[in-house]
Amino acid sequence: MTTADVRISEADLADKPLLEIRDLAISFKTGSGEVQAVRNAHLTIMPGETVAIVGESGSGKSTTALAAIGLLPANGRVSGGQILLDGEDISHAPEKRMIELRGNTIGMVPQDPMSNLNPVWKIGYQVKETLRANGRPSGPADVAKVLAQAGLPDAERRAKQYPHEFSGGMRQRALIAIGLSCQPRLLIADEPTSALDVTVQRQILDHLETMTAELGTAVLLITHDLGLAAERADKVVVMYRGQVVEAGPSLELLQNPQHPYTQRLVASAPSLASRRIQVAKELGVESDELLAPGTTPRGAVVVEPTMTEDVLQIQNLKKVFKLRSGFGKSTDFTAVDDVSFSVKRGTTTAIVGESGSGKSTVAQMVLNLLQPTSGKIVFDGVDTSTLNNKEIFAFRRRVQPIFQDPYGSLDPMYNIFRTIEEPLRTHKIGDKASREKKVRELLDQVALPQSTMQRYPNELSGGQRQRVAIARALALDPEVIICDEAVSALDVLVQAQVLNLLAELQSRLGLTYLFITHDLAVVRQIADHVCVMEKGKLVETGSTDEVFDAPQRDYTKALLNAIPGARLMLPPEVA
Amino acid sequence: MKTNRVIEHFVAPVEETPLLATDSLKTDQAPLSLWADAWRKLRRRPLFIISAVMIALIIIVALFPGLFTQVAPNDNCQLANSDGAPAAGHPLGFTFQGCDVYSRIIHGTQASLMVGVFSVIFVLIIGVTLGALAGFYGGWIDSVIARLGDIFFALPLILGALVVSQLPFMRENRGVWTVVMVLVVLGWPQMARITRGAVIEVRNADFVTAARSLGVSRIGSLIRHVLPNALAPIIVLATMELGVFIVAEATLSFIGIGLPGSIMSWGNDIAAAKSSVRTNPAILLYPAMALSVTVLSFIMLGDALRDALDPKSRQR
Numbered sequence: 001m002t003t004a005d006v007r008i009s010e011a012d013l014a015d016k017p018l019l020e021i022r023d024l025a026i027s028f029k030t031g032s033g034e035v036q037a038v039r040n041a042h043l044t045i046m047p048g049e050t051v052a053i054v055g056e057s058g059s060g061k062s063t064t065a066l067a068a069i070g071l072l073p074a075n076g077r078v079s080g081g082q083i084l085l086d087g088e089d090i091s092h093a094p095e096k097r098m099i100e101l102r103g104n105t106i107g108m109v110p111q112d113p114m115s116n117l118n119p120v121w122k123i124g125y126q127v128k129e130t131l132r133a134n135g136r137p138s139g140p141a142d143v144a145k146v147l148a149q150a151g152l153p154d155a156e157r158r159a160k161q162y163p164h165e166f167s168g169g170m171r172q173r174a175l176i177a178i179g180l181s182c183q184p185r186l187l188i189a190d191e192p193t194s195a196l197d198v199t200v201q202r203q204i205l206d207h208l209e210t211m212t213a214e215l216g217t218a219v220l221l222i223t224h225d226l227g228l229a230a231e232r233a234d235k236v237v238v239m240y241r242g243q244v245v246e247a248g249p250s251l252e253l254l255q256n257p258q259h260p261y262t263q264r265l266v267a268s269a270p271s272l273a274s275r276r277i278q279v280a281k282e283l284g285v286e287s288d289e290l291l292a293p294g295t296t297p298r299g300a301v302v303v304e305p306t307m308t309e310d311v312l313q314i315q316n317l318k319k320v321f322k323l324r325s326g327f328g329k330s331t332d333f334t335a336v337d338d339v340s341f342s343v344k345r346g347t348t349t350a351i352v353g354e355s356g357s358g359k360s361t362v363a364q365m366v367l368n369l370l371q372p373t374s375g376k377i378v379f380d381g382v383d384t385s386t387l388n389n390k391e392i393f394a395f396r397r398r399v400q401p402i403f404q405d406p407y408g409s410l411d412p413m414y415n416i417f418r419t420i421e422e423p424l425r426t427h428k429i430g431d432k433a434s435r436e437k438k439v440r441e442l443l444d445q446v447a448l449p450q451s452t453m454q455r456y457p458n459e460l461s462g463g464q465r466q467r468v469a470i471a472r473a474l475a476l477d478p479e480v481i482i483c484d485e486a487v488s489a490l491d492v493l494v495q496a497q498v499l500n501l502l503a504e505l506q507s508r509l510g511l512t513y514l515f516i517t518h519d520l521a522v523v524r525q526i527a528d529h530v531c532v533m534e535k536g537k538l539v540e541t542g543s544t545d546e547v548f549d550a551p552q553r554d555y556t557k558a559l560l561n562a563i564p565g566a567r568l569m570l571p572p573e574v575a
Numbered sequence: 576m577k578t579n580r581v582i583e584h585f586v587a588p589v590e591e592t593p594l595l596a597t598d599s600l601k602t603d604q605a606p607l608s609l610w611a612d613a614w615r616k617l618r619r620r621p622l623f624i625i626s627a628v629m630i631a632l633i634i635i636v637a638l639f640p641g642l643f644t645q646v647a648p649n650d651n652c653q654l655a656n657s658d659g660a661p662a663a664g665h666p667l668g669f670t671f672q673g674c675d676v677y678s679r680i681i682h683g684t685q686a687s688l689m690v691g692v693f694s695v696i697f698v699l700i701i702g703v704t705l706g707a708l709a710g711f712y713g714g715w716i717d718s719v720i721a722r723l724g725d726i727f728f729a730l731p732l733i734l735g736a737l738v739v740s741q742l743p744f745m746r747e748n749r750g751v752w753t754v755v756m757v758l759v760v761l762g763w764p765q766m767a768r769i770t771r772g773a774v775i776e777v778r779n780a781d782f783v784t785a786a787r788s789l790g791v792s793r794i795g796s797l798i799r800h801v802l803p804n805a806l807a808p809i810i811v812l813a814t815m816e817l818g819v820f821i822v823a824e825a826t827l828s829f830i831g832i833g834l835p836g837s838i839m840s841w842g843n844d845i846a847a848a849k850s851s852v853r854t855n856p857a858i859l860l861y862p863a864m865a866l867s868v869t870v871l872s873f874i875m876l877g878d879a880l881r882d883a884l885d886p887k888s889r890q891r
Contacts, residue, residue: 246586258584368788
């Protein structure tokens with residue numbers, strides 16, 4: 001572990017690495033002492049090369065990158081090793097030197113486009129600020145040029161606008177413009193597109209690729225998505241628990257992962273694994289074997305779903321919101337427009353769309369939390385809008401939601417027992433002892449130890465909370481579960497685990513899922529039917545295979561093309 | 576840029592970072608609720624310990640003044656002792672009327688504290704109820720309650736108290752309860768505002784939607800989920816207001832519209848001492864000190880609670 005992990009061939013010996021990280025160790029001071037965040041990290045970036053660091057949240061990938069630009073949080077410090085930029089050790093360089101380097105030698109594109117532009121300054125001013133700080137010409141023409149290079153149309157006018165007038169994708173372009181404005185030799189892009197819709201993500205990354213290739217900029221791309229990393233980078237570095245566990249050429253790493261963690265990651269990455277599962281399904285292989293280990297043994301009884309009956313029918317559903325626009329006036333905004341589809345019992349139907357497509361509004365209406373403006377939702381033969389209070393109460397037992405944000409969907413004041421018991425108590429099911437027994441059973445079903453009962457949500461990880469949310473949804477033995485982006489906030493391995501659990505519960509309990517998501521890769525893993533929504537309208541429906549293999553609409557095609565890693569060559573044993 | 580560079584495939588030895596089970600649960604620590612967590616943080620903070628000890632002491636003094644002084648506050652007032660210096664058994668000297676200063680301060684604690692505690696209780700009842708309804712339901716309920724609150728909010732304390740305490744009913748029944756009433760009437764909008772804000776913040780949380788879709792009624796979700804989660808800022812404000820109300824009582828008593836002279840309170844003592852402020856400022860100083868120390872304790876407690884209950888600082 002003392003040699004650098006990348007060696008240069010004879011022909012390129014003259015080619016010196018731009019950034020070399022050797023034996024890097026970073027520690028943080030916390031309330032409970034010094035915590036090692038990164039150990040023994042090795043990384044080499046050659047000029048013009050794109051290197052991706054992949055890892056789950058908390059693996060130290062962002063910390064490593066921040067150390068390279070000297071922007072560690074105040075309680076963090078480099079406790080060992082070297083960061084060599086052109087042979088100069090900058091791991092303990094004085095702030096003055098770092099200021100010299102930032103901007104024109106090392107640029108940075110931060111993660112969240114929504115919060116990384118100052119809302120009170122015009123975009124142009126924020127670009128100008130960067131140019132001026134690095135002693136470059138900063139007239140209006142220069143600013144417009146920088147923005148135009150980043151792919152902002154009509155850059156001169158755009159420079160005079162404020163961040164709130166920009167969409168997420170445009171803001172990210174502006175941030176890329178700022179990051180590249182001084183033509184740095186290294187650009188650090190920290191999850192540059194994870195907050196954006198897939199199609200926008202693709203455009204931005206394509207553009208970033210062309211731009212950095214033109215300028216000869218090396219890119220350090222930080223991402224949680226192995227598919228995206230492999231597609232965009234020459235070299236992938238996998239980090240796990242603060243260490244580099246594997247590094248190598250991207251394709252080789254995917255095809256021939258050596259470290260058990262990388263193997264696990266490759267097996268679970270939805271963008272890569274999806275086709276495996278499809279193949280596996282056809283061969284009748286249990287999906288567990290392909291996904292992450294460590295879930296429950298499966299139950300012996302498998303309920304054969306009767307695939308014929310429509311449990312949910314959505315007919316010409318429409319929802320119009322009144323938006324306040326000035327004094328006493330309001331404009332109509334049609335969030336959901338004439339949507340019809342039906343869901344068969346025991347199957348999974350996915351509603352796919354980008355942000356603002358109205359997919360979550362549909363879910364809210366199916367849950368009877370929002371009243372449709374027109375149209376009908378028929379559940380088990382009954383129009384849900386005709387239900388009275390008592391019938392709604394009964395309806396709630398049969399249709400349960402699981403929400404996106406595992407940090408928001410559990411009441412922080414309730415311990416896990418009370419959380420899972422609440423539906424039982426609300427519906428006055430059983431006495432205290434029988435309810436406790438049921439809670440224990442539910443925890444078993446979602447593969448959490450029974451001792452979890454006494455814990456509070458803040459003690460659990462995102463995946464564990466989501467499993468608690470699933471247990472709560474299952475408490476009333478519902479027939480339909482609405483998953484609103486239920487796995488979007490989770491790390492890939494955890495995501496695979498939760499998807500696996502959902503699939504297993506479906507086969508055991510005959511559940512029907514309505515799965516709302518923006519992630520087509522996940523859809524392929526779990527859904528039988530797909531509904532694609534765009535701007536409130538349903539543009540395509542069909543079985544998953546139909547939609548994936550022969551998409552009819554351009555929009556669907558664009559979505560499918562945008563799945564990171566979709567264009568990659570699959571490992572030979574799968575394809 | 577794709578050159579003939581060879582990128583070596585590096586694999587770390589597995590022993591160095593052994594693989595953990597995906598998403599395994601830590602089971603070695605005791606469960607921790609919000610309150611347990613707050614308590615864990617509080618009990619190590621000197622600010623909290625000092626203020627809690629002070630407040631405990633003040634409460635004991637208020638409940639059992641007899642434990643701290645044998646001298647009856649009003650019986651032995653002899654004009655011979657007027658403005659007298661400290662003497663044996665009378666550690667802080669005598670007032671203008673020749674009463675024992677120390678004894679009066681000890682016995683005055685009760686009225687001051689009662690005004691503070693009861694004002695806060697009623698402010699909590701009214702302010703939290705109205706604020707929660709306004710925040711949770713929004714719409715016209717919110718508008719009506721907010722405007723109503725603004726009316727009272729716009730009245731300066733002294734001016735408002737002058738007006739309210741001149742109502743015939745109030746004038747005839749002057750005592751602890753009328754002061755409490757004045758303070759509650761003028762003090763609830765602040766509490767309602769804070770509650771409203773906290774409720775709005777929690778109202779749209781996923782767990783409230785989840786509870787609703789489990790079949791919990793609207794009002795049920797307000798009481799069981801929204802309010803408990805909005806409690807932290809309310810508790811902090813209540814603690815701080817307790818101090819503020821004690822000062823307000825003293826202010827009102829000082830200008831003569833608070834407690835009647837027959838009830839011993841710090842405010843009355845400060846008012847009475849103003850005539851001898853040039854000759855014997857100590858008489859003014861002692862009740863004023865008692866007042867400031869009490870108020871300081873409550874505000875310090877509020878501060879410590881705010882830090883401990885801050886959700887952003889929650890972590891393991």
